[in-house]
Amino acid sequence: MHQTITVELGERSYEVRIGPGILAELGPFVASMDDARRSVVISDRTVAGLYGAEAVESLREAGIETSLLPFPAGEENKNLATCGELFDAIFALDPPVDRRTVVVALGGGVTGDVAGFVAAAALRGLRWVQCPTTLLADVDASVGGKTGVDHPTGKNLIGAFHQPSGVLIDVDLLRSLPDEQLRNGLAECVKHGIIRDVDLLDFIEDHARQILARDPGIMGELIARNVAIKAAVVSADETESGQREHLNFGHTVGHAIEACVGYNRISHGAAVSEGMVAACNMAVARGLIEREAADRVRDLLARLGLPIRHEGLDGDEIWRIMQHDKKARGGQVRMILPVVLGEVATFEDITPACVHGALAALREG
Amino acid sequence: MHQTITVELGERSYEVRIGPGILAELGPFVASMDDARRSVVISDRTVAGLYGAEAVESLREAGIETSLLPFPAGEENKNLATCGELFDAIFALDPPVDRRTVVVALGGGVTGDVAGFVAAAALRGLRWVQCPTTLLADVDASVGGKTGVDHPTGKNLIGAFHQPSGVLIDVDLLRSLPDEQLRNGLAECVKHGIIRDVDLLDFIEDHARQILARDPGIMGELIARNVAIKAAVVSADETESGQREHLNFGHTVGHAIEACVGYNRISHGAAVSEGMVAACNMAVARGLIEREAADRVRDLLARLGLPIRHEGLDGDEIWRIMQHDKKARGGQVRMILPVVLGEVATFEDITPACVHGALAALREG
Numbered sequence: 001m002h003q004t005i006t007v008e009l010g011e012r013s014y015e016v017r018i019g020p021g022i023l024a025e026l027g028p029f030v031a032s033m034d035d036a037r038r039s040v041v042i043s044d045r046t047v048a049g050l051y052g053a054e055a056v057e058s059l060r061e062a063g064i065e066t067s068l069l070p071f072p073a074g075e076e077n078k079n080l081a082t083c084g085e086l087f088d089a090i091f092a093l094d095p096p097v098d099r100r101t102v103v104v105a106l107g108g109g110v111t112g113d114v115a116g117f118v119a120a121a122a123l124r125g126l127r128w129v130q131c132p133t134t135l136l137a138d139v140d141a142s143v144g145g146k147t148g149v150d151h152p153t154g155k156n157l158i159g160a161f162h163q164p165s166g167v168l169i170d171v172d173l174l175r176s177l178p179d180e181q182l183r184n185g186l187a188e189c190v191k192h193g194i195i196r197d198v199d200l201l202d203f204i205e206d207h208a209r210q211i212l213a214r215d216p217g218i219m220g221e222l223i224a225r226n227v228a229i230k231a232a233v234v235s236a237d238e239t240e241s242g243q244r245e246h247l248n249f250g251h252t253v254g255h256a257i258e259a260c261v262g263y264n265r266i267s268h269g270a271a272v273s274e275g276m277v278a279a280c281n282m283a284v285a286r287g288l289i290e291r292e293a294a295d296r297v298r299d300l301l302a303r304l305g306l307p308i309r310h311e312g313l314d315g316d317e318i319w320r321i322m323q324h325d326k327k328a329r330g331g332q333v334r335m336i337l338p339v340v341l342g343e344v345a346t347f348e349d350i351t352p353a354c355v356h357g358a359l360a361a362l363r364e365g
Numbered sequence: 366m367h368q369t370i371t372v373e374l375g376e377r378s379y380e381v382r383i384g385p386g387i388l389a390e391l392g393p394f395v396a397s398m399d400d401a402r403r404s405v406v407i408s409d410r411t412v413a414g415l416y417g418a419e420a421v422e423s424l425r426e427a428g429i430e431t432s433l434l435p436f437p438a439g440e441e442n443k444n445l446a447t448c449g450e451l452f453d454a455i456f457a458l459d460p461p462v463d464r465r466t467v468v469v470a471l472g473g474g475v476t477g478d479v480a481g482f483v484a485a486a487a488l489r490g491l492r493w494v495q496c497p498t499t500l501l502a503d504v505d506a507s508v509g510g511k512t513g514v515d516h517p518t519g520k521n522l523i524g525a526f527h528q529p530s531g532v533l534i535d536v537d538l539l540r541s542l543p544d545e546q547l548r549n550g551l552a553e554c555v556k557h558g559i560i561r562d563v564d565l566l567d568f569i570e571d572h573a574r575q576i577l578a579r580d581p582g583i584m585g586e587l588i589a590r591n592v593a594i595k596a597a598v599v600s601a602d603e604t605e606s607g608q609r610e611h612l613n614f615g616h617t618v619g620h621a622i623e624a625c626v627g628y629n630r631i632s633h634g635a636a637v638s639e640g641m642v643a644a645c646n647m648a649v650a651r652g653l654i655e656r657e658a659a660d661r662v663r664d665l666l667a668r669l670g671l672p673i674r675h676e677g678l679d680g681d682e683i684w685r686i687m688q689h690d691k692k693a694r695g696g697q698v699r700m701i702l703p704v705v706l707g708e709v710a711t712f713e714d715i716t717p718a719c720v721h722g723a724l725a726a727l728r729e730g
Contacts, residue, residue, distance in 0.1 A: 080445065080448075080449050080452070083445075084445050087445070087516055087522070087523055088516075088517075091516050091517075091518040091519065091522055092518065095696055096518075096689050117486075120525065121482075121486070121513075121523045121524060121525060122522065122523065123522060124511065124512075124513055124521075124524045124525055124526055125525070125526065146489065147489075148486075148489060151452055151453075151456050152453075152456075153456040153457065153461075154456065156489075157452070157456055157487065157488060158452055158486045158487065159486060159489045160485065160486060160489055160490070160525060161489055161490065324461050331460055
């Protein structure tokens with residue numbers, strides 16, 4: 001039942017293990033790490049309440065001294081102040097943490113981002129293990145080593161590339177996941193299909209019902225396929241100078257929609273879904289893909305419960321935000337567009353008119 | 366007059382340029398970096414007042430848009446809050462910073478540590494250039510990529526390894542350096558001699574007068590020799606898992622003395638000087654080196670104006686602090702001791718009695 005995918009990054013390579021009941025392997029995994037002496041489990045209060053005891057028990061049974069450090073849940077706490085509080089908690093431990101301490105990130109994307117950055121910066125770099133608990137974290141944040149926190153002026157502006165020592169994805173944990181968070185992950189799965197693997201789109205179309213019902217076997221397969229795609233992209237481009245940029249498909253407009261509408265008023269998955277629809281519209285308008293291909297993406301997103309329309313978007317504001325995206329270069333907006341389903345390219349000649357046209361189509365549905 | 370030393374770190378290799386008037390090369394250097402579009406000069410208010418205008422002018426003349434971001438001087442401001450304020454300033458710039466932005470650290474060790482960490486974390490890693498302005502920063506912080514800030518529970522607990530793109534050491538800037546800060550650097554120079562190069566001890570002994578008078582030619586030679594030693598150590602061990610630990614010679618006891626006495630009441634150089642005397646005493650007591658070798662070190666330190674005695678040290682407190690050093694492993698104190706002048710080894714069997722003995726000798730002089 002278990003699948004293992006290796007993220008190939010030379011001496012920073014690590015394994016992602018996927019399957020039911022994997023969280024129980026956390027203790028043995030940390031104990032198997034070279035010279036690991038204690039662990040610090042960082043988790044938001046919600047997830048700490050659900051799975052914190054199980055994680056701590058697994059570690060302690062494996063002989064690893066463990067402290068659970070909860071922090072307040074929510075993207076609004078993904079900031080430098082939360083990191084400061086976690087540093088205070090970590091450095092108050094007695095006996096003191098040292099370089100043999102392993103940080104465990106138990107939770108969704110925010111937890112992985114925060115705990116990973118704390119691990120990156122504490123003593124200039126502690127090893128860390130990711131135990132993602134949401135589908136989005138399973139298929140996205142679990143691969144690539146991107147960690148960090150938000151700044152009032154933008155998301156993920158402060159952080160580090162810090163690869164984990166291993167990732168344990170327990171598909172059983174998806175049972176407690178709210179529907180909206182399931183959809184957040186599914187948006188990324190569709191994205192992976194569009195940028196690299198049209199067969200994955202077939203798989204999602206063929207198993208949409210089981211996916212929405214969280215069938216453990218199908219979810220394991222879905223996650224493994226997505227991890228494999230992301231691992232291949234990241235292996236080829238660890239620090240995001242080249243093809244890793246393709247993972248931003250749907251995110252340039254998506255991030256701008258989130259910033260425009262307000263992060264608390266639209267889910268990340270919904271924004272990315274709309275961003276992908278907009279990008280596909282733009283690709284059709286440029287003659288890159290057929291209308292049928294864009295419709296196929298739209299239909300699949302809708303079937304997964306993701307939004308494909310958004311009335312009343314302020315195009316001027318969206319454009320302004322896109323120019324300030326940290327991936328823009330000198331204010332020049334770059335976008336990833338499909339050239340066929342399963343393949344994308346980067347375009348640097350994006351004009352306000354392109355964006356207005358794509359948003360108009362998004363408003364009209 | 367200029368010397369260039371390459372720090373060999375594979376794709377992270379960089380050059381250290383040393384000589385009079387080098388600060389004027391800052392602009393051309395940044396302009397020569399691949400795709401560099403703007404720079405942010407981080408400097409404490411004191412150094413910003415002395416050399417900020419010269420740095421900014423050099424950059425602007427080279428066509429690099431530049432903002433000078435000063436922060437309050439002093440080790441007490443080397444903390445996460447200062448980083449937060451610098452992030453606020455950086456992300457408030459318009460047009461916004463992007464990955465082509467280059468951070469310039471203009472100042473002493475605190476500035477390099479803070480600016481380097483801000484560069485490491487901003488947008489998950491911006492390139493940075495170091496322009497050290499103190500002898501200590503010239504011979505120590507300029508090589509190795511160690512960046513970071515203090516936490517109330519200890520120094521340098523939060524940070525990153527982030528190699529600069531280049532280091533420009535202008536020996537003319539040493540003219541404005543207070544004597545105490547000159548001595549801080551000289552303590553590290555003596556350390557480098559003891560751990561790797563007895564010829565460097567000869568050089569310092571032979572030129573002590575010119576060094577204390579800051580003769581530019583002799584200072585350039587002194588700095589180049591020290592940078593070369595540190596570069597060799599760091600190249601062999603970038604992330605401090607092996608021989609880089611040798612650079613901690615004199616620092617285990619030295620840091621404990623600083624923490625015990627109070628960071629504001631003893632300079633870093635004085636503490637390291639005393640730590641080296643204590644370590645040499647310990648080496649004599651263990652039969653590693655002759656008394657004459659320890660006396661030679663003591664005499665040289667005294668000639669450079671560095672302390673070799675410290676009455677009233679609390680041995681129990683020093684021992685307790687040493688156990689909490691971040692380089693201690695599971696509370697086991699490790700120390701670097703000379704086995705002959707020019708060579709050191711790591712010892713893991715340090716007992717409270719060893720430390721009490723060495724401190725007693727330090728008290729008696």
